[in-house]
Amino acid sequence: MAARGRCPECGSGSLVEDAHYAQQQLVCAACGCVLSEGLLTTTYTDEEHLREVAYSQSTGQKEQLSRCLQRGIRRVQDLCKVLKLPAAFEETAVSYFQRALELPAFHLVSLEKKELLGGCCVLVTCRQRRWPLTMGTVCSLLYAKQELFASVFLSLQRELGLSVPALSLADLVTTHLSSFRLVQPNANIPAPFLEDKEQLVARTMAIVELASDTWLVTGRHPVPVVTAAAFLAWQSLRPGPRLSCPLARFCHLAGVELPPPAQLRLKELLEILLAMASQLSWLRGFCLDKKTVVKHIGDLLQHRLFLLKRAFSQQDTGLGMSSVSQECQGSGLPSSPAVPQQQGCPSAGQQQQRGTLKPLLPPCLLHPRKRLRAAAPSAASAALTGDEPISDSEIEQYLRSPEEIRAFRRAKAWS
Amino acid sequence: FKDDFSTSPHLFTPMSPYDLELPIQASSQLSQSKELHTDFSSVDLSFLPDVTQDNKEQNLSEDGQETQKELDGSLSSKEESGVFMNESSLSHPGAAQPPPETPGVCPPLTPMTPITPATSASESSGIVPQLQNIVSTVNLACKLDLKNIALHARNAEYNPKRFAAVIMRIREPRTTALIFSSGKMVCTGAKSEEQSRLAARKYARVVQKLGFPAKFLEFKIQNMVGSCDVRFPIRLESLVLTHQQFSSYEPELFPGLVYRMVKPRIVLLIFVSGKVVLTGAKDRSEIYEAFENIYPILRGFKKPS
Helix, strand or coil: CEECCCCCCCCCCCEEEEEECCEEEEEECCCCCEEEECCCCCCHHHHHHCCCCCHHHCHHHHHCCCHHHHHHHHHHHHHHHHCCCCHHHHHHHHHHHHHHHHCHHHHCCCHHHHHHHHHHHHHHHHHHCCCCCCHHHHHHHHCCCHHHHHHHHHHHHHHHCCCCCCCCHHHHHHHHHHCCHHHCCCCCCCHHHCCCHHHHHHHHHHHHHHHHHCCCCCCCCHHHHHHHHHHHHHHHHCHHHHCCCCHHHHHHHHCCCCCCHHHHHHHHHHHHHHHHHCCCHHHCCCCCCCCHHHHHHHHHHHCHHHHHHHHEECCCCCCCCCCCCHHHHHHHCCCCCCCCCCCCCCHHHHHCCCCCCEECCCHHHHCCCCCCCCCCCCHHHHCCCCCCCCCHHHHHCCECCHHHHHHHHHHCCCC | CCCHHHCCHHHCCCCCCCCCCHHHHHHHHHHHHCCCCCCCCCCCCCCCCCCCHHHHHHHHCCCCCCCCCCCCHHHHCHHHHHHHHHHHHHCCCCCCCCCCCCCCCCCCCCCCCCCCCCCCHHHCCCCCCEEEEEEEEEECCCCCCHHHHHHHECCEEECCCCCCEEEEEECCCCEEEEEECCCEEEEEEECCHHHHHHHHHHHHHHHHHCCCCCCCEEEEEEEEEEEEECCCCCCHHHHHHHCCCCEEECCCCCCCEEEEECCCCEEEEECCCCEEEEEEECCHHHHHHHHHHHHHHHHCCCCCC
16 A cells, blocks of 8 residues: 655655565555665663554464463373373373363462362363372362352353263272382382282172172262272281271271271171171071181172172062071081082072162161151141231231340340 | 163163053153253152142242242243143043142142152162252352351361361251352252252351341252162162163172263162162152153063063
């Protein structure tokens, strides 16, 4: 487009703005005289007057990360390093964090929540790659409140539309037990208490599977179950010196915290094991209690499928089977433990004692704490329309009398 | 509310045979035509304890009264009734026809009717969720002096440093109300829609007697909570695997599974004991419908270990 002014050399008015190698020049179209040229470097004040693209509109602005984002990314990277996660996890977690922080739901929250957001992104990444990281670990690393962390985690899942698979117990067992000092040969722990990691992991895994079959895991926090299972496994691998060691001491030796529900889980596991032990033929003679049953955990686990079927009434077998005398039970079963005995029992023997068996139910159904609610509402309330007349006396019972008001005012309840 | 189908494809698990959409073909059409979720043709009222003649009459008498965007609000319009007449033919073939108690008006326009899914009568659970809590709001349409109310009313508490409303309670129906200085009121704790309305009217009366020109405008049920028991334990871990796009089960955070049903838009809390809590409904039928949708899904997990 033509600029104003005249060429000083030839006097023609046709001035053109042109770019010579991206350097702006004002050139006369007639004689080619260069009237002025743009500077290759500009000062800040010059830039304000130029008609080029302003910095705020250029892409340079967008490429620069905000300080908040930079800090958050650094936090996520530090977390990944502390947890010794593979490098790919870090990239994924950072990308989730960046995506999340752009959303309005997370952009304007408190700094505390933004820190937790980083932890949540790491947790989601680990869950998706089947790396067993518990929320408790992340919370303790971030010094976070569990409720706040939970709310940020759930809203992250919702906002980004991520599908977060459940924590896998098998992986959790392996990871949790690796942190036990009892399996590390260098720790100064008395020899009878040291244990081989592979064996401990295998047996703990079997006990955890047993727990999940018998409804002890659904709806419960996973870590106490793993702790209780590890304790039983450890005791049963060498019962002699270890039976007298309580759970609290075991956790102290292992160098882990004792989660409070672990005692209850232990009790429940022992009850299950005792019920199973009552079905094992060569143990029926013994009078087992919670201590002594530990010695036989190996056998119980080996035959657990069979024993569970025998020890508990399953729902589809129904509760209508009559209980037959105990003699059938003693005589009918072969003594060899290695053969699975589902087909070996006589039919009479199978039907026996179903009536005396406990049902295999979650503990909350076996020991209900609340009394059951009353059923349907009464007929009187059923006939309610919502438009009944309201008597004055009923309303007046809610109003203060003048004496009360005076007394209240004197007391000056609200000053 | 983010539609869970927006998750990336490779994470989408194929629907189980107990697809949410399938069992409610008929009812979904019914509900889509009426945005206020009213008036489904009753299919089987026999197990409902409190659907009575009075409820139906109440709906019809609402016409001239103050505007209510409630469940029964749309009854007065003829075209709704007309649409409803057509849709009653979609009703469940095996269902009992409702008794014609209101002559001259099309068959039961009660909001209290449930929907049984159109699949088969044999799948109907026979379990009715009980309503546990109703939250409703009403506009008293006048500015209120909360200090004055707290001084003159026995059943009121007011602590402005903690919360900017008066908390008032009445004994019958046993409910609690939050009364704000703008004149808006929230009423909670009732066990049925009628109770909630009656309670709200009582609170409005109390405010009137305290000398304020309180009216009773825009009464609306905002939330309904129901609960029931399917009577068998449920494997929550398996449920979250098959219904990943709707379920959220985090045993580290909460012992129950949170199931966000899309149609109707209800949130269900499912526990290992078989107890189910349904919330987020604006109408009783949504709760019944949601339970009838979830029951076959839960039945699929009823099995021994």
